[in-house]
Amino acid sequence: MPLANKRPGGRILPPRRLIPQIEPHQQFEKIALAINEIYKHNVSQLSFEEYYRTAYNLVLSKNGPLLYNSLRTVLETHMRESVERDILQHAHTADSNPTIENNEAFLFSVRLLWSEHVTAMLMIKDILMYVDNVYVKTAHLPSIYEMGMCVFRDSVLLSSTDGGGGGLGTRVAKAVLHQISGERNGEEINRSTLQGISNMLVELADTANPMKTVYEVILEPQLLSESRVYYRDMAALRIKTMGASEYARAAQANFDAEAGRVQAYLALTTAELLRGVLQDELVTAYAPDILTIPDDGLTQMLDRRDIPALGVLYSIYSPLPQPLGILRSGVMNHILALGGQITASLLASDSGEAKNGDTPQAKPEAAPDASLGIAAKTAMALRWVQDVLALYDIYDEFFHKSFNEGTSMRSAINDAFIEVINANSRAPELLSLFMDDNLKNGLKRKAEQDVDHLLERSVLMFRLLKNKDAFEHYYKIHLARRLLFARSESDDAEHSLVSKLKVECGSQFTLKLEGMFKDMQLSTDMARELRGSSEYPALGLDLNVSVLTPTFWPAMAPAPAPQSSSQTAGEQSAATNGKRDDDPMSVVLPSGVLSDSVDAFSAYYLKHHSGRRLTWQYAMGNADLKVQFGARSHELNVSTYQMIILLLFVDSDTSSLAKALTTAKIQTLTHIPEEPLARQLQSLACGKYRILNKTPKSRDVSPTDSFTFNMDFKSPQYRIRIPVVSARSNIETGKEKAASQAVIGQERLYLIEAAIVRIMKTRKQMLHDALVNETISQLSSRFLPSSKMIKEGIGKLLDREYLQRSPENPRLYNYLA
């Protein structure tokens, strides 16, 4: 209160005591009595003011220490008496016969004393507030409430009231542990009693280490070590009797139960520690064993597609780095095994019927070149892609539904599939073939989202592919065939796929593919213009030409060529397709309408695009021919080569179609290369539709065989398609594969050299190893160059003096501008 000097001359009255001083001990006696009444719940008969005033006077008369110490003695006495009266008998009973009920009674009595003590102390502390505020503070003693807590700890929990069994606190801990183990074994216990006991132990500070609570000293360590033993035994038993999914579920149930237990009646700090114990004993200790439980381990869970069980398994493994690693590699190995089987069955079928298909180690290179069964083999190849993608779908589902989309599982699955896919050296070809097949035949039968899914999955496999350049090689060939033979079902799907590839690999990668589309578009535009122009009649037949830019398109070495289709009023019609190319035009066209037409087109084209050169590729073309067989006429759809061959039988002598030509003669006349010629003759003379007769009659074509036109050809259909070998995209034969490998290898060498030059141009100087590593990292998005190839590239660049070895250090290269 602020002072006011209202009357400066006034006399300040000294405080006057209304009640005479009483002897201090007598005064405290009053307080001691009050405390007893408080414990007896007789508060309402006490006047707060009276005891407050008594304590106040005691402190004012400097009797604080007397009050404080006497209070402690009173409390101690009270605690001791209460223990003897209310607790000891329960403690003895619980000790000699530790049933759930006896322990409960004992713990309940302790808890009751505690809660009464706390209530009493709160009141005592209020009555003695003046003592706390004035005396305790200046004397630096524990507050009255704290002192009361210490009294409880020392007089109740640490009291060793009799022999055996140690202090009461130890017995409390023992009883709590007994209750917990009872509950673990399915018995009913009173959780609220235990909760009260835990709170009590947490509230009290330890004597030796005030930073720790009594809970942490007398209960928690024992709880953890008992739990450890309990779960260790349990795990040892379960691992022998349970399957992996059952084990995982049981463990998960334990985790949940213990978490619930901590939540309900233990200190929250225990949660983490107890979980650690369970993780150690239930998971880490058996991490590999659980997964390999015979007949019911991880493998079986994966095979059963037990998504919920895998989810449980993942949830108990995933928080632990080491077990998670074991789970990862378990899943990976299973993928590798399944993927290996898929690949093996492909290779087995590939290696031919001779081996009966059960030798998976057979090499695809050993595949017989026979065209026999090539369709079946192609189907097998498509199956491989399909099966691998289906497998991926399964694991993708696991990833989303069981593995909680954890990144480490994602990478495990992807790594495994990378290995599976790249273990098959034909993967780039097969993937491209698969896309080819679906773009040609598959899409119509599927709904739009299925198409999307299919394309997405294909692109996914592409992403996992290491030899992306090899894929590009095949994709170009397959795309070229789809475009030139107009076999693609959906332009949208084609473009969407290319744009997906672009997203994966950048525009560099799809540049050529887009160029191919552009060429086709330009050719269509040009055809339209040509039709409207005055030069059109000069063509003489319906000629469709695709003009292709050679750098975009695959070099059509084994089965190359252009294509066309045309029709004359006469008995034959032809179609040819041109292509600008550097190859000399070797194949000889029959003179007459056809060669005139080709010349007319060339003239038209070169007039509009000066400075370009057209090279005609006949191997890729096809033609519609109207042919008269005796009384009937048929329309034949044949390849350009076949057309050229058939025309030989007409032009030489119009009256006699029956003349005979040998294979060798046909080659001299047409210059068609030997191998395609044999194939074309085979399809004309030995296939389903025999337009030509061959002598001798056999499957194979030899140079001396002779052919005549089959005037007696009959067929119920008017329009007949002669199967063209090259028009189908089949799996490559061993020889073709080797050729592709050579092309890809050459391409790689160029890319490596280009990369080295690019790197050296910026760095100027580089050590060998650094250069090799940099080159690998630059090219890894397309393929993985071997260091041998890089070394070779460096050697060539040294020879051509792009690079120079440093005179001081032979491992160091200098760039020569």
Added chain:
Amino acid sequence: MSTTVKLVSGDGFTFILDKAVAEHSPTIRNMLDVSHGGAFTEALTNEIKFPEIKGKVLEKVCQYLYYKHRYAAEGSTDRVPEFKFDLELSLELLMAADYLDC
């Protein structure tokens, strides 16, 4: 439950205050507290006797409690006027303030 409390001085004067005002003294607040599960006589009767405080002093205490209630409110921007009392009471008031912890 009553919202007022009766304070009785040693020489028999009675003062009736709003409980909320009286509880500005922690001592009084504790006397009336029932939150620990037990109520002292004071809390049951809403009457507190102060045998060692004279009526004259207790009156000033009551005035002070209202004064404090009026101006100690948190966030109050009012100018706090001087609390006036007779100088001769100052020592006794000091004692009472110490006792009542206000």
